[in-house]
Amino acid sequence: MIKQELHKLIADKQACIGVIGLGYVGLPLIVEFGLKGFRGIGFEVDTKKADEINAGRSYIVDVSDENVKKCVDAGVLTATTDFSKLSECDVIIICVPTPLRKTKDPDMSYILSAGGEIQKYMRKGQLMILESTTYPGTTDEVLQPMFEEKGFKLDEDFLLAFSPERVDPGNPQFQTHNIPKVVGGVSKDSTEVSSFLYSQIVDTVHSVSSARVAEACKLWENTFRAINIGMANEMAKVCNALGIDSWEVVRAAATKPFGFMPFFPGPGIGGHCIPLDPHYLSWKARQHGFDSQFISLAEQINSGMPKYVAGLVRDALNDNQKSVNGSKILILGVAYKKDIDDMRESPALSIIDLLRSRGAEITYHDPFVPEVTFDHAYTIGDGEPLYNTDLTDDLIKGSDCVIICTDHSTVDYNRVCDLAGLIVDTRNALSEDLRNGSKAKLVRL
Template sequence: MSLSEKLKNHEARVGVIGLGYVGLPLVVEMAEAGFEVVGIDSDPRKVTEINEGRSYIGDVKTETLAALVKAGKISATTDPSILAELDTVSICVPTPLSKTKDPDVSYILSAVSSIKKHLKSGQLIVLESTTYPGTTDELIRTELESETFQSGKDFFLAFSPERIDPGNKTHGTRNTPKVVGGITPRCTELAVLLYSQFIKTVVPVSSARTAEMVKLLENTFRSVNIGLVNELASMCDTLGVDAYEVIDAAATKPFGFMPFYPGPGLGGHCIPIDPHYLAWKLKAHDFTARFIGLASEVNQKMPALVVEKVADGLNHHGRAVKGSRVLALGVAYKKDVSDMRESPALSVIHQLVERGASVSYHDPYVAEMVTEDGAMASVELSEETLRLTDCVVILTDHTEYDISWVVENSRLVVDTRNTTRGLEDRFGERIIKLGAPAGYSQPQVKLAESA
């Protein structure tokens, strides 16, 4: 039976390498469509959790995973030799940056090395990990091909960028359009056929390189626009204007404008990283991606700007950062998730610690964490905690936070997410908001005594 027939009949045995935020949701969607799916990961803990039907990813419900495992639709292993039994393999491994902002494709190369040892005729390989344009063609194809074993003929190779948005209740793997580009038209055709079995809309493009560029454009667009409004926040601080009011008023224009909002910096698995992949690739062509560099510069300065807001607020109340007790409210990179990858909160906390502050944190999704300053555990968010705190810094706008209650029981609040909107008239100078004038015209509030 041909691969096309197996895919149409859901009789193909499919596999996913990498069982994290991208890979596990993909495994579940494939299995729910009727495929027998094998997940492969080097982490034995993840493999054990999956095989016992327990989810460690917020977007995958344990009961859903458990039912699919019990039905024999999902299994997991650390043994790459299983690749020889699979008809399709999707690669969903991390693609971080090195300390010098160069692409680290070691996880991709490791996965491709395993695939090469077990590659068989007619197999479809799809890279989903975000990377620079040319990776699929120049790196993977070159590694897998031989004189007698060619892509598009003996095996099939494509790129289809992941578009996972952790915590998004509206758009998940199934209903987010999937871009697919193959090394050859036949590669594209088969990859489209695979994904169309469990994703509502599949968008074929002319090549793998085009598909790689699509993902980088998406996240560079966000990085540049967030950089713009982050700089706007600094402008508005200087000019005594509320940046959020400006943005919301501009957003009433029904065409030609899309609102973005300032914050403490960029976080997550894509936006802080992906543009650097494109910039790195362009350097080899003697091309400087100036927008990417400038946006990165602005966004990377935001944690320091937040720390200065804290210092200014404390100083206004006669306190120095050194010796002050600061509570970071939220450490995840976005609301209602536990994901801390590249979270700007970590940089804010580190800079405050370096300046001598005693920093604690509360996050309902992150019970404990290890930072460059040591291990920390989430503290109880109570009136007593707030009473003993000199400054609360709102870094993540988790839905469950009662911000009015937080402000009412705090002495000073630095808001980096505009969560205190509408509370300024009641609480005046207790609130210092990123991108807005400080309310220093009202009577001073006495801060907590030093311990």
């Protein structure tokens, strides 16, 4: 019986764990299994990443070189581009990207490609788990038939489940082991064995009745965030119009011990999850004749924030009798959030693009991001790449406006307040003391 066999392999730590896609999600996961003594094989299409892992080096902020090296030296972690080794694995976990097409429809090509490789090399007795965020139905409508096409039977020859990943890059408090894991199989045995597997590396596992529930759970969580951030952005604009400090308001509201959870305004949403995931849900809902208005509205508000920030910059320059055209603008922080290097969907890109299209001369400082490139398909400015610049006194002094797009903790904001003439702070990076003592003119979101 496949269930008992896999259960025993996991209990004895003899199960070999294959992870397809060693990015922000896949790498921490395989290292966590390695640290618990499970042998893992990472499958990558990017040869450079596979080479880095095999050399004992990490390229993900939250995963230390030390832990990668420890696993590689102990012989429990290897990375490869050879997918035939999938047949060596007892468990295969898919962690490939799930982007959107230009039409904002789900791009399933990565899941299909990973599923195709499994289909080619699968053998009887394996558990497959999808972790990539996707619409409800992907696991049983897309993957299950691919594996059955091979002539394999669910529960007899293979098990299949979905388990969403909740990793929060750059958050030292919550890492793989202490973030509760939701698991839903396409069969009862699939749920049981997957839950047992994750209980080896995660403190709390929450099993649900189906893969679809687990898929929907992830989209519910991230849609909740997208909508609440949209609401915070809308409230910030309302407060600005009324001349009220939105940050002070939300902090005051957050003192309510029940029924309120603070979300903060910002220059827009970024990363591989919040801007994308709700579209997976609305796309699937549309196929069933349902139009999700909340998701559309949040998307509209959040994606409009870079334009709003560009407007704040334009007005503040205007008050200094300057125009955007020809102004020297320094962007502090271009990653989509604090203290990480992830540029995907970063609102800083749109802000730079909008201001450059109006003739601004842009420089940026972000110690996490050496270079910024622009996708010409979406660019209205000149689209030229930009490079990280040292934050010298002359650079700050010589800028007509400094925009804090990302509040990295490596930046000395005290010095920025001392030397800049005009600061637009989109993250509330400047404390009250700094604001009170600042020589610069300040504009906040």
